[in-house]
Amino acid sequence: GTSSPIFVQGSARGTLIDCELYENSARDGGALAAGGSARIRFDNTRVRNNQASGCGGAVALLQDGGVDIGAGVLIEGNAAGEYGGGICLKPRQSEGGACLSDPHGEAALQVIEGVGDLVLRNNQAAMGGGGIFVECVDEASRLSDILSAIFASRRSPAGGGTRRVAHPPAVECSGNWAPYGQCVASMPKVLRLEGGEEEGDHPGYVAGGPLRVRTTIRDAFGQAVLLGPSGGDPTGTGLIEAKALDGEGNVIMTAFQSFNPDGVADFSLTGTSVPWPSVTTPDGQRVYAQVTLRLSLLSGVSLPPLELRLERLPCPQGSSYSTYHSKCEVCPENTYNIYSDLTGCFQCPVGGICLGGVFRARTLGSKWVIEGGRYRLEECPAGHIITHVREDASQDQCVLCPRGKYQPDRAVLGETPHLVSAGAAGGAQPCLE
Known part of the structure; x- marks a missing residue:
């Protein structure tokens, strides 16, 4: 009855x-x-x-x-x-x-x-x-x-x-x-992040990268609540809404994630990412916005949202920050980047190999230095001369002396003759007979 x-x-x-x-x-x-x-x-x-x-x-x-x-x-x-x-x-x-x-x-x-x-x-x-x-x-x-x-x-x-x-x-x-x-x-009591982050912490995040946030709902005894028709919420909805807000309170991203059978909503499974807005000051400085992540439960159970202020991490090596897309982007093929947060991606020098945005020297024993955020060739091993164009770092390379000529010492920029363009390699090489 x-x-x-x-x-x-x-x-x-x-x-x-x-x-x-x-x-x-x-x-x-x-x-x-x-x-x-x-x-x-x-x-x-x-x-x-x-x-x-x-x-x-x-x-x-x-x-x-x-x-x-x-x-x-x-x-x-x-x-x-x-x-x-x-x-x-x-x-x-x-x-x-x-x-x-x-x-x-x-x-x-x-x-x-x-x-x-x-x-x-x-x-x-x-x-x-x-x-x-x-x-x-x-x-x-x-x-x-x-x-x-x-x-x-x-x-x-x-x-x-x-x-x-x-x-x-x-x-x-x-x-x-x-x-x-x-x-x-x-009954469900609080939203909690798995992995050690609590409200008030500032989890690190790379702009545009996967949002590695795992959320559970806990009851008053600290137990994970399972939502759905067979646990915790008769409505069976059980969705977590994630909103990213800039420092002015503007919503810059909204995503949703359901709970798995273990009661965890894992945003990384769906490739959720957060843009990170920035502005450029009159003197050319880039200023990044403050970004806050707000997590809210969308179901028949009412819980207070969980808010976390994200800490921006530098773009990883081989990528650069795009002011247009407000995120880190991998450098295109045959380009590289050293200071990912400060510069864009540069054309790979002729004397280098660039894969995944990372530069490595093509000639074994050559020495490269960083000038203005770019790699510049400084020395070549014996048997080579240096190609160096001051205005164009992409032309830097070590050129092997042709048959019948030699160079007994290491070629050092500023101390030994060097070519001023790649086209000069055909006839004006300063190698010895």
């Missing part, structure tokens, strides 16, 4: 002793639901094999009520179509979705110290919180002993299995299942 077999409303107080609640069904709270400020205590009670199409396969707290766990309480084999396979805590909220304070100062779920003994076993929830789901955890009063105990013990290496907390309250959580939070979970 739609209503729980046991529904307690108003300010009622009740105790279930030596009871068995099994094979019931309802919308919320398969066996029991409490509304208003009602409070129920369980002692030596078993709640087994109940179902809820919504929240709380066994028990649901729908407003400001609460449950006290006494001795010998077993919640086993229950199932929820949404959240909280065993227990669901859905306190009343304000219109803005903020959690309201508990007017009585009581925990919504309390395991009685020194007496309480709770076993949560083999419960399941289709969206989150196999054992317990807590919708509202902003206030400390609702983080009761049981939640603290389960949260502290949930970090077992296997990520499942039996987890027992020896100190009071005694809690066992084993064999429960949900897409996230097999023992305890909450």
